Amino acid sequence: MRKSRAAGLRGTIAPVTRTASIVLLLLSVSCAYPRRSTSTCPVSGEAPSAPAGMTRLTFTTAVIPPTQRGGQPWDEDGSPPDVFVRVYRGDTLLFESRAVEGLEVDLAATTPNLFLPNNQPSRIELWDSDQVLPTIIGVWRGSGLPTGAMLDGDTRIMLDGRATVGFRVLPPLATRGAGIPTYEVRKSRLKVIEVIEHSPAGRAGLLPGDSIVAIGGESVRELGEGRAVSALARACNERVQLTVERRDGRTEDVELDAGFVWTAR
Numbered sequence: 001m002r003k004s005r006a007a008g009l010r011g012t013i014a015p016v017t018r019t020a021s022i023v024l025l026l027l028s029v030s031c032a033y034p035r036r037s038t039s040t041c042p043v044s045g046e047a048p049s050a051p052a053g054m055t056r057l058t059f060t061t062a063v064i065p066p067t068q069r070g071g072q073p074w075d076e077d078g079s080p081p082d083v084f085v086r087v088y089r090g091d092t093l094l095f096e097s098r099a100v101e102g103l104e105v106d107l108a109a110t111t112p113n114l115f116l117p118n119n120q121p122s123r124i125e126l127w128d129s130d131q132v133l134p135t136i137i138g139v140w141r142g143s144g145l146p147t148g149a150m151l152d153g154d155t156r157i158m159l160d161g162r163a164t165v166g167f168r169v170l171p172p173l174a175t176r177g178a179g180i181p182t183y184e185v186r187k188s189r190l191k192v193i194e195v196i197e198h199s200p201a202g203r204a205g206l207l208p209g210d211s212i213v214a215i216g217g218e219s220v221r222e223l224g225e226g227r228a229v230s231a232l233a234r235a236c237n238e239r240v241q242l243t244v245e246r247r248d249g250r251t252e253d254v255e256l257d258a259g260f261v262w263t264a265r
Contacts, residue, residue, distance in 0.1 A: 033184040033185060033186055033191070034184070034185050034225075035182055035183065035184055035185070035193065036182075036183055036184075036185055036229060037180070037181050037182055037183070038177050038178035038179065038180045038181070038183070038201075038232055038233065038235065039177055039233045039236060040175040040176065040177040040236070040261060041175060041176040041177060041236035041237070042175060042176075043173075043174050043175060043176060043260065048260065050171065050172045050174070050262055051198050051262055052117065053115050053116055053117030053118065053144065054113055054114070054115055054116075054172045054198075054262060054264050055113070055114055055116055055145065055169055055170070055171075055172055056110065056111050056112065056113055056114065056169075056170040056171065056172050056173070057087070057095075057110070057111045057114065057167050057168070057169060057170065058109070058110040058111075058167060058168045058170055059085050059097060059107040059108075059109045059110075059111075059165060059166070059167045060106065060107060060108070060154070060166040060167060060168065061104065061105065061106055061107065061165070061166045062083050062085070062104075062105050062107055062126055062163060062164065062165045062166070063103070063104050063163060063164045063165075064080070064081055064083060064102075064103045064104070064105075064126070064137055064163050065103075065161070065162045065163060066103060068135065069161060069162075074128055074135070075130075079101070080101055080102050080103045081101070081102075081103070081128035081129075081135075081137065082099040082100070082101045082128060082129040082130070083099060083100050083101070083102065083105050083107070083126060083127070083128060083129075083137065084096060084097045084098060084099040084100070084107075084126075084127050084129055085097045085107060085109060085124065085125065085126055085127075085165060086123075086124070086125045086127065087111060087114060087116075087122070087123070087124055087125075088122060088123040088124075088125070089114070089115065089116060089120055089121075089122050090120060090121055090122075094111070094114050094115075094265045095111040095112070095114065095265065097109035099129040107165075110170070112173075112264075112265060113172040113173060113262065113263060113264035113265065114264055114265055115264040115265065116144050116145055117144055118143055118144035118145075119143065119144075120143060120144070121141070121142070121143055122141075122142060122143060122144060122145075123139055123140065123141050123142075124139070124140040124146075124157065124159075124165065125137075125138070125139045125140075125159075126138050126139075126159060126161070126163050126165055136161070137159070137161050137163050138159025138160050138161030138162065138163040139159055139160050139161070140157050140158075140159050140160070140165075141160075145169065149167075149169050150169060151169050151170075151171060152168065152169065152170070152171075153168065153169060154166060154167075154168055155167055155168070155169070172262065172264065174260040174261060174262055175260070175261045175263075176235075176236045176237070176258070176259075176260060176261060177199070177200075177233075177235055177236050177261050178199065178200055178201050178232055178233075178235035178240070178256055179195060179196040179198075179199020179200050179201040179202055179235075179261045180192055180194065180195055180196075180199075180201050180206070180232075181193075181194040181195075181196060182194040183212075185225050185228070185229070186211075186220075187220075187221060188213065188219070188220055188221040189211040189212060189213050189220050189245065190211065190212040190220055190228060190232070191209075191210075191211045191212075192206055192207070192208055192209065192210045192211065192212065193208055194208060195207060195208060196261055196262075196263055198260075198261070198262035198263075199259075199260075199261040199262070200235055200240075200256035200257050200258060200259055200261070201256060203257060203259065204242070204254040204255060204256055204257070205254060206244065206254070207246075207247070209247040210244050210245065210246055210247060211244065211245045212232070212242050212243070212244055213243050213244070213245050213251070214242065214243035215228060215231040215232060215240065215241070215242055215243075216231055216240065216241050217241065218231075235256045235258060236258075237258065238258050239255055239256060239257060239258045240255070240256040240258075241253065241254075241255055241256075242254050242255070242256065
């Protein structure tokens, strides 16, 4: 009986061991190549015009009715709502601020760069934060930014729940760099994993899956990892020549234009 139980135990351990070995093998393969990101540099002076539809918003104030639409108090104990704002493009949540208690509140919330083109639906929503179930206060619906919103100008909009919210439109922020957030370092190539559309790499036509095989006329193999990474980082300040092997096997020479990198949610 003891032998039978031991044999059964060995039979159970063997598949588990094999499974663990396979998992470890897959993990080792997936992590075989280190991943890096191209460096970014701040922009000195005034940046040129941003891509159409890209903006930042600073939400300033919100004024909330004393009760909910049905006349109920905002909180059971009679305290005012904990107000926060959300911004959507279509059904995609782009930004959510922290909650501030009151009926007239200073939101003091600035978004990162947002992509709000005029041909896509957008929403600005005010909510009352609640640990159990947040309550919507009011919504503005439209396309892009509300009518009349101008750069560096104050705008106040009426929401459908009788609340109002004020905001300022700010210019989006830019950086410099190649615009490749993720790439794999291999012996003879830098394999591109992600590309920012509005960046030197995006404007040069680089796509995920392409491989950089030479930088400035020197092959990645000859440069080695350290020099190759440094050579790509020069895109912050100067034009950089790349030789790229496309996903279909074609080889092409492209140039990073040393222009601006614009990222947006």
